[in-house]
Amino acid sequence: MARIPDKIRSIDGSKETLKLDVRITDLWFVGTPNKSEQAEMVFVDFEGDQIHAICKSDHLKSWKADLKENCTYVMHNFKVVKNDGQFRVCEHEYKLFFIGVTVVREADLHELPFKEFRFVEFANVVAGNFVSGLLVDIIGVVDQVVFRHNCIFHFAWCLCLSYPYEVMDVMLFLCYSGEILSCTLWENYCAQFLSYLNERGDDGPMVIILTHARIKDAQVEFCCCCCWHLQEDAVCVTVGTISKIVMDxxxxxxxxxxxxxxxxxxxxxxxxxxxxxxxx
Structure with missing residues (x-):
């Protein structure tokens, strides 16, 4: 008789001989290929529960060709650790690491759910009602695109992708339900966005979806944008002079x-x- 799969919500660190029927809904690679590269992914089970899983470089060679986004698997045996890092991909209290005795077998489990976006409300971000360190999904209409250099401009809260790069970046002002958030795209993400922007031209509103974005408390102590609640439609232009840049x-x-x-x-x-x- 086949063993009944464990449920993701039941993972509590008490055992590591797990059997999971899962779909990989997100898969990305971090580090230098063939050197320090590791795979990170999100599993979802039949209940729709999610958990973050990591395959480090010493095991990745064994599994890289088999791991595919949106494919379904039966998997066994993981190291279970607390999900208490600086950034958390999922809300689950634990995350999984591939180990030497991990078993991965692709299986036809078509009833497993696909990725479900869990969009955060802009109003909650502005009000500070979010879980610090938990990466989120964002959707919004691009209101403005700003190249940034030398100093950082922002609204009350700033959204940054979770893997920072060094120099080139672009700021997007995203609008949803009347709220505006600034979003920073770093280097490779910036280049991809600008390539798309150049190709599409002026083709109406642009909707952006960000996954695994980090909500970051703005660090600089001034704001380049002002907002008013107006009783009628109007166009407002604010002209200001930067008298001092405060560096901390x-x-x-x-x-x-x-x-x-x-x-x-x-x-x-x-x-x-x-x-x-x-x-x-």
Whole structure:
């Protein structure tokens, strides 16, 4: 008689000889391929419950070819650890790690649910009603696109993707149900977005979905945007002068070209950028 699968919601760290019938609803890779790369994924079972699973580099070679997003599997044996890291992909109290005796077998379990987005309400983000460190899904209409360099502008709360990169970034202002949030896309995500933006042209409203985004309390102590509650339709333009930029332990900046925004190693004095722009 076949063993009854364990339910994800019943995983409590008391045993590691688990049997799970799951679908991989999200799969991504972190690190340098063939060196320090590891796979991270989200499992969902028949009850719709989710759990975060990680296959580290020492086991990834065995399983990388078999792990596919949206495919269904019967899996056995994991190391179960507390889900108490700085960032949490799922709400589940525990997460799973592949180990040497983990068994992965692809199976036809078509009744397993597919990915279900769990969108956070903008109003709750603005009000601070969210679980700190829990990554979220976001959907909104792009209201404005802003390239950022030298200093950071923001609303009361800022959304950042969970895997930060170094230099190039773009800020999106997303609108939903009358609320506006700023969202930062870093390097590779920024490049993908700008490529799509250039290809689509001016083709009406653009809806963006972000998965596994981090809600981040804004660090800089000023805001470039103001909002009013108006009794009638109107267009408001605010013109201001930045008199001072306050830098604290969480802030950062870098010298850059005024035209192409590329970073330069020259700390002081005028310079000519590779794009040909003379910077004072």
């Amino acid at each position: 332990n969480h802030s950062w900046c870098y010298p850059a070209c005024a035209q192409c925004h590329r970073k330069t190693d020259i700390q002081t004095g005028p310079f000519t950028c590779g794009c040909g722009k003379d910077n004072d």
